[in-house]
Amino acid sequence: xxxxxxxxxxxxxxxxxxxxxxxxxxxxxxxxxxxxxxxxxxxxxxxxxxxxxxxxxxxxxxxxxxxxxxxxxxxxxxxxxxxxxxxxxxxxxxxxxxxxxxxxxxxxxxxxxxxxxxxxxxxxxxxxxxxxxxxxxxxxxxxxxxxxxxxxxxxxxxxxxxxxxxxxxxxxxxxxxxxxxxxxxxxxxxxxxxxxxxxxxxxxxxxxxxxxxxxxxxxxxxxxxxxxxxxxxxxxxxxxxxxxxxxxxxxxxxxxxxxx
Ligand code: 13P
Numbered sequence: 001x002x003x004x005x006x007x008x009x010x011x012x013x014x015x016x017x018x019x020x021x022x023x024x025x026x027x028x029x030x031x032x033x034x035x036x037x038x039x040x041x042x043x044x045x046x047x048x049x050x051x052x053x054x055x056x057x058x059x060x061x062x063x064x065x066x067x068x069x070x071x072x073x074x075x076x077x078x079x080x081x082x083x084x085x086x087x088x089x090x091x092x093x094x095x096x097x098x099x100x101x102x103x104x105x106x107x108x109x110x111x112x113x114x115x116x117x118x119x120x121x122x123x124x125x126x127x128x129x130x131x132x133x134x135x136x137x138x139x140x141x142x143x144x145x146x147x148x149x150x151x152x153x154x155x156x157x158x159x160x161x162x163x164x165x166x167x168x169x170x171x172x173x174x175x176x177x178x179x180x181x182x183x184x185x186x187x188x189x190x191x192x193x194x195x196x197x198x199x200x201x202x203x204x205x206x207x208x209x210x211x212x213x214x215x216x217x218x219x220x221x222x223x224x225x226x227x228x229x230x231x232x233x234x235x236x237x238x239x240x241x242x243x244x245x246x247x248x249x250x251x252x253x254x255x256x257x258x259x260x
Pocket of ligand 1: 236237238239
């Protein structure tokens with residue numbers, strides 16, 4: 001780790017029923033209360049539970065985010081949810097570009113760019129998810145794919161908004177598969193993203209940007225990933241559904257050095 005404040009996010013995806021969601025949120029909030037205040041924690045529950053989870057998290061150190069947002073403001077967009085609605089529901093954060101939306105639902109970089117801009121414009125903090133498929137990795141195109149995602153998704157995002165942006169590098173082949181990127185391989189991609197941010201913006205913005213790793217991060221492998229110089233936390237899927245596992249990953253941020 002390094003001087004950037006670490007962040008651990010729990011993406012619950014389309015999991016939990018209301019009762020499970022409330023129990024999980026309560027356990028995470030209680031657990032985080034017992035941990036030193038030197039890590040940011042956020043959970044991203046399914047949409048219907050957001051206001052309920054907001055009540056449980058109220059007064060806790062756990063922030064609330066949504067898993068997606070519309071690129072549009074309020075209007076005739078059946079089934080979509082605007083950034084303003086998320087804010088009214090208690091969210092301060094939102095995921096944009098998760099691979100299950102890119103690859104499962106065909107969301108393009110240009111649509112994700114519009115979503116990021118709409119979310120930032122409304123005041124939400126954005127976690128922009130990027131990552132290559134196995135085929136792209138095997139054909140040696142990881143850096144090119146990731147760089148294109150970063151450039152196209154951040155198009156038009158002003159330097160002044162970058163403090164409300166976090167990037168999550170999630171190699172698609174590592175999500176939900178039990179296969180994790182080798183810490184050194186992930187570090188290389190993270191360092192490349194940081195260099196690109198320095199080119200697109202400037203060195204202080206690049207140095208301050210938190211770049212999280214996601215993809216089968218578990219208590220057993222979190223430590224070696226988090227100790228990489230450019231890995232500033234994790235976006236957790238499966239292991240975030242178990243409060244003990246999630247808290248154990250949060251705790252792993254404490255055991256890493258704090259200077260680079
Ligand atoms: P897993 O931790 O289940 O691999 O999911 C990662 C992820 O997609 C987080 O957004």
